[in-house]
Amino acid sequence: MALFTVLLEFNGGMYISQLRAPSAQKVAAKHAARLIGNKTVGTLATRRHLAQRLAADKPVAIEDVRNVWCCYASVGNKSAVVNIVGTVEP
Secondary structure (H helix, E strand, C coil): CEEEEEEEEECCEEEEEEEEECCHHHHHHHHHHHHCCCCCCCCHHHHHHHHHHHHHCCCEECCCCCCEEEEEEEECCEEEEEEEEEECCC
């Protein structure tokens, strides 16, 4: 499985993780599921809503850039941007 670096920008914070998955779409869903347990990202209710919305959004490939995708979601008046980068291992 490929390694991806996931960068979540939400509510003034930047949260970075690395996950393995067969595709950017699968890693987005996997990241959303893990987000619920990340206590540094808001309240449990906020994390659940954010995870649900991110899991429903399909990553979009960034034009003219290889192996980079983006997802977007909002919870209330707060926006979240997730960038997914296909990571090369040494």
